[in-house]
Amino acid sequence: MSPEQSAPEKTGTDPKPDPEVHADLRSPVSWLPTVVETLAAIVVALVIGAVLVVLSDQEAIEALPYLFSYPADFFSASWDAISSSYTALVKGSVGSLDRLGTTLERSAPLICAGLGVSLAFRAGLFNIGATGQMVFGFLAAGYIGFTWDLPPVIHMLVALVAGVTAGALWGGLVGLLKARTGAHEVITTIMFNYLAASVLLFALSKDAFQRPGSDNTQSPPVADSATFGSVFDIHLGVLLAFAAAAAVWWLLERSTLGFELRAVGANPDASRTAGMNVARVYTVAMLLSGALAGLGATMQVLGDQASLSPTLAGTIGFDAITVALLGRATPLGTVLAGLLFGALSVGGVAMQASAGTPKELAQVLSALIVLFVAAPALVRGLTRLKTSGSGSTVLAKGWGG
Amino acid sequence: MSAATAVSDVGRVEVRDHADVQRQIKLVVVYAVVALAVLAFLLTTSDPTIWYTLDERLNRKENPPVEANGLFVLWPALAVSVVALALAALNRVPRDWRGMVLHLLVGVAFFAGFLVWVYADQERAGSIVMTNPLPGTVRLATPLIFGALAGVMCERAGVINIAIEGQFLMGAFFASVASSLAFNAEMGLLGGVLAGLAMAALLGVFAMRYLVNQVVLGVVLIALATALTSFLLSQIPNDPEIKAYLNEPLILPRIEIPVLSDIPLLGNTLFNQTLLVYLMYASVALVSWLLFQTKWGLRVRSVGEHPKAADTVGIKVNRVRWQAVLLGGVFAGLGGAYFTVGSTGSFDNGASAGNGFIALAAVIMGRWHPFFASMAALFFGFMWTLQSQLSFLDKIPGELLRASPYLATVIAVAGFVGQVRPPAADGEPYVKS
């Protein structure tokens, strides 16, 4: 211990030295390590992805038995496969203004749902239910969109509000269950996803949701008067997504509710002792989280004018979680991560089209990136990087018992 | 301080604590709902005749269905639920095993009444016969029980395992591949086990060596397993010859155990199943014995409750945790194998349909005890069987039926969780300072 302060009338010994570096988000020097770690994670994931590309490439596989006699064949085939895949990935996502627009549009729902998951994380909750919340958003916004008849902007606003509210309610129900009964949200949100899928199927079997003149389980797309409208072929929902990110930032950092949310997420016992209503915070957090997921749903229904179908949600629920994790549960990080995964998704399709590499690879890449980001120690070990000491990215704890 | 407040009964005051009041309210509400439901079943059934058979599958020639008057079930069911409601209203429901029996009876009353209501009043009388749901229950509970055992092993040692669903997916896929390659169903089991072990190893490494938040890790591992199995599935070419090598597994046959399978009702349910089901019985017994009767089990539990205490007596905390997690992986792999080699055959995306999470719910409901978790899993298995049986009838829309196991899970988790205690160190990685 360093010698005590010289003034004897001062009280208290020196503060315990803290081996961890406290990241002050205002100083670029301190968030640099996080950025470096994230980039390293992406690089490692790309390397593994490259291996998978080679494994899935016809030519490379055929050249494999001759690896030792004609190594050049294998390596050139591999290099071809990898470079064409990754080039297609990049070109397909950001290669042109048009592609960029598609990437932005694909990222918008990811950003919104990711914001929802991030918000829940900060309150100490795992919201795995983004899929289900989005389904309800689809149903509400879609129904208003293709059934009601309202003047243009109003129609869009009503559908938007409906979508957001529906998602909020489905999420809020989970929060209420947790608040009232302590039911762990991991299990309830996942069950709610399956329940939402059933509701979607049920709805699609009803005439009200049927696309006229078609036998498929597909709804009609929303009326033009309900869409977002677009600029340069990019629908304005993208702006909404960015606005939502700003709003979430303000909520978390500058508002009383955000203060409560963060406190409860970091230490629910101390928060409760300090007078915060933890149950209410959980409910509100899930309401907002669901609302953001509902907003994400409107991106697809009111922005892309997608029809409702059993597969509309896709893997977006899990994608939102990976976006939130990669984004360290912060609004800015979530936006960046959402853009990255949107790019991967769009690029993946292009990759399959031009290089023949299956688009599931993009999914695997996403999962790998998140795995490595969640384990900075592993990445550090693999790449011999010296970065900051802190471990887990997210505050949430175990079963909450 | 570690102490509980262990105070005596001296000076005890006559007071009704509010936890007791809440319990009574809960029981009254639940029993009232059941009683009202059974009453509704009674009142809305005009023709109470139902046809049933004790067979699992209807075989009109060998074992023709029997006609029965559903009122013989509905009235007693109503009586049971009303009696239970009265007991609850008077706060006389016992807290020990007799209370459990009462809860069970009410549950049986509800489901029996429900079944009668559902099968009665058919348009063409006797067209749809109620079949025996018990064998199906045991079968469909098998993966759930394996998953629950995996969950119990990991969590008792202090490692949260949310990734059971991912272990199921990988287990199902590699069981199918192994069985197809080896042209042998039992080899499929081995494939499943290896896949489960591999996922468990990933869980272990990231949880214990890289100290990743275990709930996050579980979710990510599931995403990885989903993506990986999807990717690998898409890699299998459509050429039927190659497909046969990779995704056309042999299915485990039914093995009838002589003598035991002749026991009326239970014999067919318990002893006319596949190898996987028999392995399941053995596993439940094994885990129960291991955890509570052996030295290793004591260490596993100590490491999950108070790893520091275990460390101070020389137990290698992480090594014990690894052993438990890996053993759990074996069970999870077997559970995953059920979805291909143990039932329908080829692997398809989403083969496990959320069973991994239901297994987790069973773990919580069973208070992290292998036997009780298995009982809870059995209940969920019953829900699955019921929903597939009832899909033939028109009374309840198919989508609602399909949702019923998930709904039951939510109700179970919401109703039970508040009162149970996970192992004290669950989810906390042990780091020596």
Add this chain to the structure above:
Amino acid sequence: MRLEIQGLTKRFGSFTANDSIDLTIEPGEIHCLLGENGAGKSTLMNMLYGLLDPTEGQILLDGKPVSFTSPSDAIDAGIGMVHQHFMLVPVFTVAENVMLGREHTRGLGVLNRAKAADMVRELSSRYNLAVDPNRLVEDLPVGVQQRVEIIKALSHNAEVLILDEPTAVLTPQEIDELMDIMRELKKQGTSIIFITHKLREVKAVGDKISVIRRGKVVGTAPPSTAEPELAEMMVGRSVKLVVDKEDAKPGADVLTVDHLTVVDPRGHQVVKDVSFAARAGEVLGIAGVQGNGQTELIKALMGLVRPDAGEIRLDGEDISRYGPRESLDSGIGYIPEDRSHDGYVADFSVRENLILDMYRSDAFSRGMALKLDAIAANADARIEEFDIRTESRESPVRALSGGNQQKVLVARELSRPLKVLIASQPTRGVDVGSIEFIHKRIIAERDRGTAVVIVSTELDEIYALSDRIAVMYDGRIIGTVSPDIPREQIGLMMAGALEGDTEKGTEVSA
């Protein structure tokens, strides 16, 4: 067995916890290690027990150097430890806890519980430590749990027994019993290292007293040394062992509690029909050994736990059904017993923790928006006023020392007008300097007219601060006495052997 420590040093990065320690423990000796919180005693013992590796120096047993990579090495070498926070698995039985690590088996790894129980009974009678092998540890009172810890250490044939702050959870009578146990062990040849920060105890039972201060051994003294001298060695300057205060001027009853009863989730009545009143301008100290219902009583007062019967009134207003928010808003300040669990949010900054229960007030927020400037200004002011040692107001509270963390909580509660201040274990795990400061502030609050309720297991603190003392035992207040009461008597009350009040001239009776 002779235990020698030579030049033992432990560094954590740039921070030196133990600096070149030399110590010799002779066989059959009770050697006390005296030092205040944070002095480095636990670090030293963790090295002796194999939980930490020394950076420099060596440990010698009977002249031979030894090195421990884990506690099992230390146990094999004959060193046993009874930890301050018990290393017992609450849901296991006594026998299971004692045999953990060296389980008796019956082949195939099956546990032999009968044999383990017999072993416990044998040790129990040999050393006079009464314990039932088949009871669950979590059902046992704390004093008995400690006996289980001791039996556990002895079952491994410990020749040197380390007792780390064992008396924190004992009544004065149980402390005497523990000292008898120590003397008995000494007679049977076991050496004991007795770690404590309580002067009274080292003088009562020690053969030698080594004082450790900020990582260094500053001297070894005989038990005949006067307490003030020992205190000065511990802290490095002269220490006032008594708080300077004037007589209290008690006013009206501010907080009245009538027939309060609380039942725990397992159905036990942990607070039974408790009634008392806290008066303005007076410190009411609630004394009692940990685990007699004080925790639950305070939680009920604050609304963190719902009382099952009884009434609580603040200035006449019924607050029995108030939750923590309303209790705080109606003018109660609360410093919880377990600061890291219930007091502060470790990852939040000092600035944020200082308004953890006040961010809703008009001073710190306008509607939903936080007034960040006001919050920052408040933080600066409090840090100055309460002398909170922190690198900056943005430092996370987890980086502060125990004393400074506690000062954050004290600062937070005392920075608004209070009718009642409830402080539970206000100086647990806090260094002497901060203890003095916190005590001074508590008395200042009292002199301002606030009613103060202190709950403490440290009798010294109760005596120093209280104007009236209520003794809790077994969930009841069995007597309210004045601070002139002799320690023996209050000790008997804390153990339930004596009942009655000395207020209003009533005699204390057995």
